[in-house]
Amino acid sequence: METHKAHCLIFPCAAQGHINPMLQFAKRLQHQGTKITLATTKFFFKTLQEVSGSIAVETISDGYDEGANEVPLDTYNAVFQKVGSENLTELILKLKDLGCPVDCIVYDALISWALDVAKSLGLRAAAFFTQSCAVYKIYYHVYAGLLKLPLEESKVEIPGLPPLLASDLPSFFSNYGSYPPIFQMVAYDQMKNIHEADWIFCNTFYKLEEEVIDCTSKILPIKTIGPTIPSMYLDKRLQDDKQYGLSRFMPMTNDCMPWLNERSTSSVVYVSFGSLAELDAEQMEEVAQGLRTSNYYFLWVVRESESNKLPKDFVKETSDRGLFISWCPQLEVLAHKSIGCFITHCGWNSTLEALSLGVPMIGMPQWIDQSTNAKFVVDIWKTGIKAQPDETGIVRRDVIHECISVVMEGEKGQEIRKNADNWKDLARKAFDDGGSSDKNIKDFVSKLIQS
Template sequence: MATISSHIAVMTFPFASHPSALLNLVRRLAASFPTVRFSFLSTAKSNQAIFSGQHYDNIKPYDVSDGLPEGYFFAGNVHEPLEAFMKAIPGNFKEGMQEAEAEAGVKVRCLLTDAFFAFGGEMAEAMGVPWIAFWVGGPCSLSAHIHTDPIRSTVGDIDTAQNAEQTLNFIPGMSKIQIRDLPEGIIDPREMPIAHELHDMGLKLPQATAVVLNSYEEIDLTIITDLKTKLKKVLSVGPLTLTLSSPSKSDESGCLPWLDKHKAASVAYISFGTILVPPRSELVALAEAIEASGVPYLWSLPDHSRNHLPQGFVERTSTRGMVVSWAPQLQVLAHSSVGIHITHSGWNSVLESISYAVPMICRPFFADNMLNCRMVGDVWEIGVRVEDGILTKSGTMKAIQLLLSDDKGKELKENIRLLKDSAVKAVGSNGSSAKNFETLEDIIGSCC
């Protein structure tokens, strides 16, 4: 790259879709500031996954400690790596930043961190630099964390199990959100290993120079308007996938040529993200529903879970279905033959479905999944939640039938088409996201 004129340290939460979402934002900023070094600090495992085969002139990955003992063997407890990493912060990031400064020969002049890291505000204040926090989820989940104390004081004294359907109508834009939709740890901190850190985040984010969201204002205008009264700057700059060219990733399984052979909006794409797989009983039920419905399908399923599928399922459905260990999701959702996305309703997946107008069947699991699912089904009406929140043969078949042929399905498709149009407008010239990105550029330009 050219001579380094300034330096920004990027601190990532190295789990789920957090690193890739933050990298998308950094890619855009790096293109706007070609002489600024963006030092991308994350764990070795995370960096290897998102930078594999990719090179960016002014983005340099640096590995920080994951907090795990040498020789650690993952035995299936998903909380262990998370808890170990949280114990290692912020010391591991301070060491990584020192290494990056020494190599670049330029001091860090701005901190861009995952919003999970409330310590980012303290570090930035001590360094005398701006703190920009990036919220990976949607506006609704951010609002839930910002309002944690009001939520606890309002519903904390009731039996939440008996009142799970009580709505949060005391929070702007959340009148259809129910207690049972809230992420773990908001009401009862014991439900979530990092509940304390997330609560602290909600208290500290008002100190941030700006809070950036991978969303766009028109999708949740009431919520965004409320957040603007509580934070210094709320900058919705997404959907980022509509503003970037996708990194060239191989389609080793031949998903795209396979999709080329199918009719428009006929294929069900099935993916539950990168860190979870439904219970075996639900995988069986989903496979049985897919087989009985006769719908063409593309299923992204880790190899170790294939043996949970019904015996002979893959062979019996081979003329109209395809099971792969990984699929290029953006390209798949953008393909004209895909008509349904069966998803865990993580924010990235929801926003990508909106970006390419693919209605959803949601089976939420944890974190913001339930909130996003409620928004998809009851607020935006661009998809449906599976009956009783779990995958059954009959419930899944009903959902597939609804989306593919019923009048209600046509209505959902029109709704998501309109949302896509508003997203495209937001990132276009003079759109809300484009203007917010210019504001973000001004903030960075003033310190760099």
């Protein structure tokens, strides 16, 4: 039987937190001899500040080539499905005419109509979940009617998951009715045809979510292929894989890395709330004053759109201990010896990066899946603590100060650091030769290239 180099079309949602993990998966497939084309929207591609690496990129129209900032999400999704389906089909036919026929579409599970495109063209399709397996188990329970909403109880039990409080669930479930279009996307649209996918991949690793993966596998044929971070921070088998490669933000590497090099081991508090989260001015004030009174060095990523919320003169008054930058090379920062802890929104990519690099976390979840991720960080993986908000939803400065003290000092901080080191080792082992994620990727490629 002859084999051929299969061709995968990678199709993530046009958002930084979705592009990164799917791009890293694409690099792993390419390393195994698979031809890769990544498709994204014309507008998203135009906004990129950094484009590097060996992955070929093609663009399609989503119907809003000049952007869709003021367009309601449900309207955007409807137009994207219609225009995107047509354009994705045209791209696949174009690649075939060029002598590069696509064998499989690896699509972001949120773009569920991509599966319909694949089937209409006789192609195989793999769904890619960019969040944790635990979060997808919750989504599936809602979709299947096993978790009734609005919630009637303050405690929630789902097979394979630890006991959860309502506040530990994704925000559009705990605060039912708060984000109707997103609720529709995650709880119904991405699940309605999932059983028709040829493969289902999840950005996690087996040891990290062993119990929930075993339980979910009885319902869906899910395979773990994470953590999807550049190889040089894990197994180091892809020597040129040191960064993600497609970014909407230009990292201020030359500003932050020399500054970190001057700091001693575990002496810096790193603060970042990701590419989307928006803190209000009151919360920014509380974070600022918590950092001020902690007396530790701190590196705070404040996106340009958020910088006007900083307290007046705070940057100037803390210049001896603090560095403020609009974006940073987060992996390089987290891997630096000077970083003692990470104040994070607990987005899944940031959580996986911190776990993979052995960095203790202080969780300040904002919305979507972040409260669920924080629950696992604190109670299951035990690699951090949660900064508890007050009754108004604000985490106060004294709480932030106390959390920093707990993680950076004392017995509990030492235990958290020990656990973080253990997960760092297990994350690397997932990509060692024969590790769980390494094996799943090789099995996928093997099935793809069978003619």
